[in-house]
Amino acid sequence: xxxxxxxxxxxxxxxxxxxxxxxxxxxxxxxxxxxxxxxxxxxxxxxxxxxxxxxxxxxxxxxxxxxxxxxxxxxxxxxxxxxxxxxxxxxxxxxxxxxxxxxxxxxxxxxxxxxxxxxxxxxxxxxxxxxxxxxxxxxxxxxxxxxxxxxxxxxxxxxx
Numbered sequence: 001x002x003x004x005x006x007x008x009x010x011x012x013x014x015x016x017x018x019x020x021x022x023x024x025x026x027x028x029x030x031x032x033x034x035x036x037x038x039x040x041x042x043x044x045x046x047x048x049x050x051x052x053x054x055x056x057x058x059x060x061x062x063x064x065x066x067x068x069x070x071x072x073x074x075x076x077x078x079x080x081x082x083x084x085x086x087x088x089x090x091x092x093x094x095x096x097x098x099x100x101x102x103x104x105x106x107x108x109x110x111x112x113x114x115x116x117x118x119x120x121x122x123x124x125x126x127x128x129x130x131x132x133x134x135x136x137x138x139x140x141x142x143x144x145x146x147x148x149x150x151x152x153x154x155x156x157x158x159x160x
Contacts, residue, residue, distance in 0.1 A: 053104040
């Protein structure tokens with residue numbers, strides 16, 4: 001019986017250790033994003049929206065707002081800033097004459113990615129020490145942690 005209690009306590013400590021490490025990672029990535037934003041002239045939310053456009057491709061402002069978890073009016077302000085600075089282009093939506101599609105300016109995206117070069121190199125070096133099975137487990141964990149974060153954000157949004 002004592003072993004089960006010890007095992008349960010050890011598991012709780014390990015789980016808490018993972019949660020603490022995730023919080024530390026979040027803090028470090030926030031600091032990195034702020035520095036990248038300062039160097040590129042982009043606000044944190046502008047960087048996030050630009051990253052979504054690069055990763056997910058062109059989409060309508062409404063779809064982008066839903067994906068980013070932003071109010072449509074907030075998204076309009078973000079897109080206005082990004083367009084004025086030459087980071088995105090708005091084009092007529094071929095399927096909806098009243099709508100528009102937002103695309104990232106591919107020739108500018110490299111400017112931001114270069115600023116993340118140190119982090120990307122560090123991750124490449126770190127991940128080189130893991131086996132294929134370990135990389136699969138890490139990728140699965142990170143993806144599922146992101147899904148848990150999305151679900152928690154959606155729950156909070158539904159409560160307001």
